Amino acid sequence: MSALTDPKGAIAELTRPEGWVLGVSVAFLLFLLAALLTGALGPTYFLFLVGLAGMYALLSFGLNAQWGFTGLINFSVAAFFGIGAYGSALMTASGSPIAGGFNPLVGLAVALVVALALALLIGIPTLRLRADYLAIASLGLAEVMRLIVLNERWLTNGSAGVRGIPGFFKGWPVLSTFPEAMPGLRLEIVPGSPIFLEASFWQALLNVLLVLAFAGGTYLVLRRAHRSPWGRVLRTIRSDEDLARALGKNTYSFKMQSFVLGSLIMALAGVFYTHLNLYVGPGDLDPITTFYAWVAVILGGSGSNRGALFGGVVIVTIREGTRFLNDVALPIDPAPLRLLLIGVVIVAVMRYRPQGILPPQRELIWPSAVDGGGAPETPDSGVRERKGGGGDE
Amino acid sequence: MSEGALPKDDAVLRVDDLQKSFGGLAATDHATFAVERGTITGLIGPNGAGKSTLFNLISGFYEPDGGTVEVNGTDVTGMEPYQVAEHGLIRTFQTPRKLEGMTVREAMLVGPRNQPGESFLRLFASPGSVGESESANLADAERILEEFEIDHLAAQPATDISGGQMKLVELARAMLAEPEVLLLDEPVAGVNPTLAKKLKSQIRRLNEQGTTFLLIEHDMEFVMDLADPIVVLDQGHVLTEGTPDGVRGDDRVIDAYLGGGA
Ligand SMILES: Nc1ncnc2c1ncn2[C@@H]1O[C@H](COP(=O)(O)OP(=O)(O)OP(=O)(O)O)[C@@H](O)[C@H]1O
Ligand SMILES: [Mg+2]
Numbered sequence: 001m002s003a004l005t006d007p008k009g010a011i012a013e014l015t016r017p018e019g020w021v022l023g024v025s026v027a028f029l030l031f032l033l034a035a036l037l038t039g040a041l042g043p044t045y046f047l048f049l050v051g052l053a054g055m056y057a058l059l060s061f062g063l064n065a066q067w068g069f070t071g072l073i074n075f076s077v078a079a080f081f082g083i084g085a086y087g088s089a090l091m092t093a094s095g096s097p098i099a100g101g102f103n104p105l106v107g108l109a110v111a112l113v114v115a116l117a118l119a120l121l122i123g124i125p126t127l128r129l130r131a132d133y134l135a136i137a138s139l140g141l142a143e144v145m146r147l148i149v150l151n152e153r154w155l156t157n158g159s160a161g162v163r164g165i166p167g168f169f170k171g172w173p174v175l176s177t178f179p180e181a182m183p184g185l186r187l188e189i190v191p192g193s194p195i196f197l198e199a200s201f202w203q204a205l206l207n208v209l210l211v212l213a214f215a216g217g218t219y220l221v222l223r224r225a226h227r228s229p230w231g232r233v234l235r236t237i238r239s240d241e242d243l244a245r246a247l248g249k250n251t252y253s254f255k256m257q258s259f260v261l262g263s264l265i266m267a268l269a270g271v272f273y274t275h276l277n278l279y280v281g282p283g284d285l286d287p288i289t290t291f292y293a294w295v296a297v298i299l300g301g302s303g304s305n306r307g308a309l310f311g312g313v314v315i316v317t318i319r320e321g322t323r324f325l326n327d328v329a330l331p332i333d334p335a336p337l338r339l340l341l342i343g344v345v346i347v348a349v350m351r352y353r354p355q356g357i358l359p360p361q362r363e364l365i366w367p368s369a370v371d372g373g374g375a376p377e378t379p380d381s382g383v384r385e386r387k388g389g390g391g392d393e
Numbered sequence: 394m395s396e397g398a399l400p401k402d403d404a405v406l407r408v409d410d411l412q413k414s415f416g417g418l419a420a421t422d423h424a425t426f427a428v429e430r431g432t433i434t435g436l437i438g439p440n441g442a443g444k445s446t447l448f449n450l451i452s453g454f455y456e457p458d459g460g461t462v463e464v465n466g467t468d469v470t471g472m473e474p475y476q477v478a479e480h481g482l483i484r485t486f487q488t489p490r491k492l493e494g495m496t497v498r499e500a501m502l503v504g505p506r507n508q509p510g511e512s513f514l515r516l517f518a519s520p521g522s523v524g525e526s527e528s529a530n531l532a533d534a535e536r537i538l539e540e541f542e543i544d545h546l547a548a549q550p551a552t553d554i555s556g557g558q559m560k561l562v563e564l565a566r567a568m569l570a571e572p573e574v575l576l577l578d579e580p581v582a583g584v585n586p587t588l589a590k591k592l593k594s595q596i597r598r599l600n601e602q603g604t605t606f607l608l609i610e611h612d613m614e615f616v617m618d619l620a621d622p623i624v625v626l627d628q629g630h631v632l633t634e635g636t637p638d639g640v641r642g643d644d645r646v647i648d649a650y651l652g653g654g655a
Contacts, residue, residue, distance in 0.1 A: 248478030
C-alpha cells in the first residue's frame with residue numbers, strides 16, 4: 001500500500017541488502033525483457049520458467065514455515081513434494097494405474113489430505129522429542145517414499161511414471177478451453193525477430209496464473225502468521241523451546257501446526273508441478289529437491305518469507321541459466337558443475353552473510369497494535385522498521 | 394514421615410515427599426514443604442543441594458520418581474510444563490534465556506498466556522480480536538517495562554542487553570503471564586548491587602500486589618532481607634525451614650554451608 005502511494009519513501013526505507021536485491025531484480029527483469037523482445041528467449045519457455053520459480057518459491061515457503069519459523073529440521077521436502085505431485089497425478093491422469101480421471105480439484109484435495117496424514121504420521125512420534133529425531137526420521141521418510149514410488153507399480157506405474165495428466169483447469173467453465181480458444185498471435189516488436197503466441201503460450205500463461213494464486217496466497221498467509229502471536233511462539237521455540245514451555249505454551253502442538261502447514265505448502269508445490277509438467281516420475285522424489293529448498297531458505301534468510309521467495313528465484317536461475325552449458329564443450333558434465341556453483345554460493349553466503357541475504361529484520365508485532373488506535377489497518381499492510389538495533393552490517 | 398505435613402490452609406504450592414535420582418545420586422530426597430499464598434519464600438542451600446532440580450520437578454520439566462506436587466490444590470504431578478503454567482505457576486531459569494531475532498518488546502509479548510492470536514485459525518477468522526488483545530498486551534508490556542525502569546530497552550535486540558538487564562526482562566515477562574506463584578532461580582546472580590536493589594523492590598511491590606514468590610538465591614543478604622519464611626535444602630532434602638533469623642542461627646545450616654558433609 002505505502003509502496004504504491006509513496007514509492008520514493010518506500011525506497012528510502014529499504015536497507016542496503018534490500019536495495020541491492022531490488023536493483024539486481026530490476027536489472028534481471030530488464031535483461032529478460034530484452035531477451036524476450038529479441039526472440040532470444042521464447043515466451044512460452046519464459047512462462048514455464050516463471051512457473052518453475054513459483055514452484056520453488058512454494059517449496060521454500062514450506063520449508064521456511066518449518067525451519068525458518070520454528071527450527072524444525074525436515075529433510076523430506078522431496079517426499080511431501082512427491083506426495084503432492086503423485087497424489088494429484090494418480091487422481092486425475094488418464095494413465096493412472098488406480099482411480100484417474102477425477103477433476104483436478106479432487107486431486108488437489110486428495111494430495112493435501114495425504115500430505116496431512118503423512119505429516120501427522122511422522123510428527124506425532126518425533127515432535128515430542130529433541131530436534132534431531134525429526135531430522136533423522138524425515139531422512140528415512142524421504143527414502144521410503146522414493147522407493148515406494150519406484151517399486152509399487154500397481155500404485156504408481158513404477159519407473160514408467162504417470163502420463164496423461166490434464167491441465168489444472170480441465171473442466172472449468174471458461175479456462176478449460178481458453179488456450180485453444182485464443183487466436184494465435186504474431187508480434188514483431190523488434191523488427192526482424194517475430195514472436196509467436198500459440199495455444200501452448202496461453203496454456204503456459206494459465207499455469208503462471210495458477211502458481212501466482214498458489215504462491216501469492218501462501219505468501220499472504222505466512223506473512224500474517226509470521227507477525228502474529230502464533231508466529232512469535234514459533235520463533236520462541238526456535239530460540240529456546242524450554243522458555244516457551246515455561247511460559248505456558250503447548251510447544252508440541254505449535255510444532256505440529258508449523259510442521260503440518262509447511263508440509264501442505266510443499267505438497268501444493270507438487271500439485272502445481274504435476275499440472276505444469278503433465279508427467280511425473282520417481283525422479284521427482286530425488287533428494288535434490290530437498291537440497292534446493294534448503295539452499296533457497298538459507299540463501300534468502302531463515303525465517304524470512306521474502307528471502308524464501310528470493311532464494312527460490314535464484315535456484316531456478318542457476319538451474320535453468322546453466323542449461324546453455326549443455327551446448328558448450330566442457331571437461332566435466334554440467335550437472336555436477338551446477339551443484340558446484342550452488343555450493344560456492346552457499347559457502348560465500350555462510351562466510352559473508354550467515355543470516356542470509358534478506359533476513360527478517362523488522363519487529364514482528366501485529367500491525368494494528370503497533371500503529372496505535374488510529375487508522376484501523378489490516379494485518380497485511382504497514383510494517384514497522386526496527387528502531388535502534390541497526391545491527392545490519 | 395508425613396506426620397509433620399503442614400495443615401491444609403492456604404498453600405499455593407505444596408511439595409510432598411518428592412524424589413528424583415540421577416543414576417545413583419538422589420538429587421531430590423524426600424523433599425516436603427509448602428509455599429503459603431502471599432509470601433516470598435526463600436529456597437537456599439549449598440551448590441548442588443538440588444534447588445534447581447526441585448524447580449524442574451515442580452514446573453513439570455522433570456518427572457519425579459516419587460511424591461507429589463500440588464498447585465492451587467490441584468495435583469500437577471507428571472503434567473507437562475505448559476499445563477503446570479496454566480494452573481498459575483510460572484518459573485524462570487538459572488541461566489537467562491535469549492530470544493534470537495526479537496526486540497525486548499517482542500520478547501516481552503511472549504509472556505501473556507492464551508492470547509487469541511496464538512490460534513492460527515483466529516488470525517484469519519477474527520483478526521480484529523487478535524489486534525485488540527495484541528494492543529492490550531503491548532500496553533501492559535510497555536507499562537511493566539516502565540515500572541521496571543527499562544523502557545528505554547524496548548526496541549533493543551533482546552540478545553544485546555546486559556545479563557542483569559536480562560534478569561529484569563525475565564521477571565517483567567513472567568509477570569505478563571500473570572502467575573499466582575512465581576519461581577525465580579537466582580534472580581540476582583551476576584547482577585550489580587544497584588540493579589539487585591531495583592529487582593528486590595520490584596519483587597516486593599509485586600508481592601504486595603498479590604503474587605506469591607518462591608526464590609532461590611545464594612546472596613544471603615538479599616534473600617534474608619526479602620524472604621520469609623526460608624526453606625533450607627541440603628543434599629536433596631529439606632534441612633530446616635523458618636524465619637530468616639531462625640535459619641541463620643541454626644547450626645545444621647551452618648554445617649551444610651561449611652561443607653560438613655564431606
Ligand atoms: N539433568 C541432570 N542429570 C544428572 N545430574 C543432574 C542433573 N541435574 C542436576 N543434577 C545433579 O543433581 C544435583 C543437584 O543439582 P541442582 O542443579 O539441582 O543444584 P542446585 O542446588 O541448583 O545448585 P546451584 O546452587 O549450584 O545452582 C547436582 O549434583 C547435579 O550434578
Ligand atoms: Mg541451581
